[in-house]
Amino acid sequence: MTNFPNxxxxxxxxxxxxxxxxxxxxxxxACGNGRSGSDDPGRLGVxxxxxxxxxxxxxxxxxxxxxxxxxxxxxxxxxxAAGLDVLNADETQLVGRFVSDHQRHAADLxxxxxxxxxxxxxxxxxxxxxxxxxxxxxxxxxxxxxxRDVLNIAYSFEYLAGASYQDLVSLLEDPxxxxxxxxxxxxxxxxxxxxxxxxxxxxxxxxxxxxEPVENDTDGFPxxxxxxxxxxxxxxxxxxxxxxxxxxxxxFAAQLQTPAANSFVYEYETC
Amino acid sequence: xxxxxxxDHAAIERTTRRALxxxxxVSALALVGSRPxxxxxxxxxxxxxxxxxxxxxxxxxxxxxxxxIAAGADARVWMVMREQHEAYASRLSGIxxxxxxxxxxxxxxxxxxxFATSDPATAGFNLENAAAATxxxxxxxxxxxDIVAAMASFVSMESRHATVLATLAGQAAxxxxxxxxxxxxxxxxx
Numbered sequence: 065m066t067n068f069p070n071x072x073x074x075x076x077x078x079x080x081x082x083x084x085x086x087x088x089x090x091x092x093x094a095c096g097n098g099r100s101g102s103d104d105p106g107r108l109g110v111x112x113x114x115x116x117x118x119x120x121x122x123x124x125x126x127x128x129x130x131x132x133x134x135x136x137x138x139x140x141x142x143x144x145a146a147g148l149d150v151l152n153a154d155e156t157q158l159v160g161r162f163v164s165d166h167q168r169h170a171a172d173l174x175x176x177x178x179x180x181x182x183x184x185x186x187x188x189x190x191x192x193x194x195x196x197x198x199x200x201x202x203x204x205x206x207x208x209x210x211x212r213d214v215l216n217i218a219y220s221f222e223y224l225a226g227a228s229y230q231d232l233v234s235l236l237e238d239p240x241x242x243x244x245x246x247x248x249x250x251x252x253x254x255x256x257x258x259x260x261x262x263x264x265x266x267x268x269x270x271x272x273x274x275x276e277p278v279e280n281d282t283d284g285f286p287x288x289x290x291x292x293x294x295x296x297x298x299x300x301x302x303x304x305x306x307x308x309x310x311x312x313x314x315x316f317a318a319q320l321q322t323p324a325a326n327s328f329v330y331e332y333e334t335c
Numbered sequence: 336x337x338x339x340x341x342x343d344h345a346a347i348e349r350t351t352r353r354a355l356x357x358x359x360x361v362s363a364l365a366l367v368g369s370r371p372x373x374x375x376x377x378x379x380x381x382x383x384x385x386x387x388x389x390x391x392x393x394x395x396x397x398x399x400x401x402x403x404i405a406a407g408a409d410a411r412v413w414m415v416m417r418e419q420h421e422a423y424a425s426r427l428s429g430i431x432x433x434x435x436x437x438x439x440x441x442x443x444x445x446x447x448x449x450f451a452t453s454d455p456a457t458a459g460f461n462l463e464n465a466a467a468a469t470x471x472x473x474x475x476x477x478x479x480x481d482i483v484a485a486m487a488s489f490v491s492m493e494s495r496h497a498t499v500l501a502t503l504a505g506q507a508a509x510x511x512x513x514x515x516x517x518x519x520x521x522x523x524x525x
Contacts, residue, residue, distance in 0.1 A: 161510045230491045233474055234484040243475035246487055247516070250467055250494035254514045257498040268499055273415050290499045291415065294422045296491025 118332040122325075124241055125182025127232045128173055129329040131245065133189035134225050135170035137197065139163060140188045141221050144201055150211045155262065159218065162255050169248045176241055187335035191327040196303075196320055203306035203316035212285075213305040219259040219288045220303045224320045226252035230296045231322040253296070260288035280304075284315060298322055376432050382477045386431045389473055389486065391439035392521060393424035396462055398438050399450040407453035412503070416459060416496060420466075423489045430481045442521060456504035463497035464518035472520040 142163050145151070151159060174184040188197070200217060207213050229249025233242045261268060270289040272278050281287050286302045300319035308315055321327075378386075400408075400417035428435035449458035470486040470493065477483055498513050506512040 230487045233487045234480050239475045246471045250490050253491045253494040254498040257495040296488040
């Protein structure tokens with residue numbers, strides 16, 4: 065075996081000197097003139113460029129358009145419910161009144177949207193329809209009690225509408241828009257109270273108001289109360305519908321939330 | 336569809352009510368008398384006066400349900416109604432620092448006789464509607480967002496109260512009574 069000793073260039077010295085040369089090269093390159101090309105962050109691979117998102121400003125018009133979209137969402141839910149043909153005569157009359165009220169609310173909100181400098185939004189809220197209404201209605205397939213489910217869904221969406229106005233009113237910049245919006249919100253809460261009484265006529269007031277625990281019923285359904293709390297709540301609204309899963313014993317559950325950044329109907333959105 | 340007639344009507348109604356409240360709020364400030372030390376919360380005088388009026392209204396509601404309970408209204412719903420309104424007064428008191436102690440004598444005196452009964456469902460229905468209408472009006476007058484949020488919360492529940500009491504008063508088949516608030520907002524001179 066032949067050795068080739070080189071006392072002036074050891075392994076460590078080679079690495080050190082090589083690194084120094086690379087670093088100097090990078091510095092020199094960065095200081096160079098006449099460089100051109102994109103200033104965007106470096107990208108690896110061949111993925112398409114990120115889309116430019118439209119500017120999403122939350123103003124009074126957006127808040128009111130969102131409220132208007134919830135009215136159309138309620139109308140869409142009731143339209144679906146009517147097609148299921150499970151409500152009795154009294155309930156059908158009640159729901160008929162609610163539909164009429166929501167149509168009136170939608171028109172009133174349209175006027176408010178225009179007053180706020182925006183354009184009306186005359187269709188259901190796309191986010192709520194995709195993330196809540198669609199899955200909830202799909203979960204009715206094979207249910208053991210369609211009548212129960214339809215009433216619970218109606219209650220939940222009326223409650224959502226009322227809570228949404230309560231929330232949005234405090235966000236409106238123009239105080240003169242608030243009273244009309246809150247007048248509508250109060251009517252939604254009245255709808256919810258009437259539905260709670262239809263579903264749960266024997267207990268109108270939540271046990272919480274007597275310092276007692278609030279529990280789901282024996283089948284796991286949230287129990288609606290006409291007077292559910294001391295203050296109007298903005299927390300999530302639980303919806304449980306559909307058949308019991310044979311393996312796990314659970315049912316489809318969702319939670320409705322008052323509008324937020326992902327469900328606002330921005331001014332660039334159209335039906 | 337834009338219903339301009341509805342919008343115009345609402346605007347006219349709002350203007351009328353606003354004029355009523357413009358006078359009322361000035362009186363409410365006098366009603367409060369001196370502002371307690373805790374009220375140095377950065378709120379405008381107008382907001383404090385509006386909140387003071389709202390507090391006095393809620394305390395009037397509490398005392399009216401107390402009158403009904405004293406007259407034999409022993410169902411649990413009346414105690415709940417009493418407690419609800421006291422909580423609303425306390426909430427505004429907590430936000431503003433205004434003492435929640437004095438009811439609105441004019442409101443209380445005008446309704447006391449109607450509540451002196453073991454079944455105040457109709458009186459309560461009218462009171463809840465009036466309270467909800469008043470707070471609905473007031474949210475358009477105050478600047479402070481915490482007060483607006485609190486009042487909006489009251490409207491939510493007082494609206495539900497009204498529907499429950501309409502049912503207890505035998506008006507469940509009257510959908511206008513159940514779902515539309517036809518009451519006029521109260522002012523300190525009521």
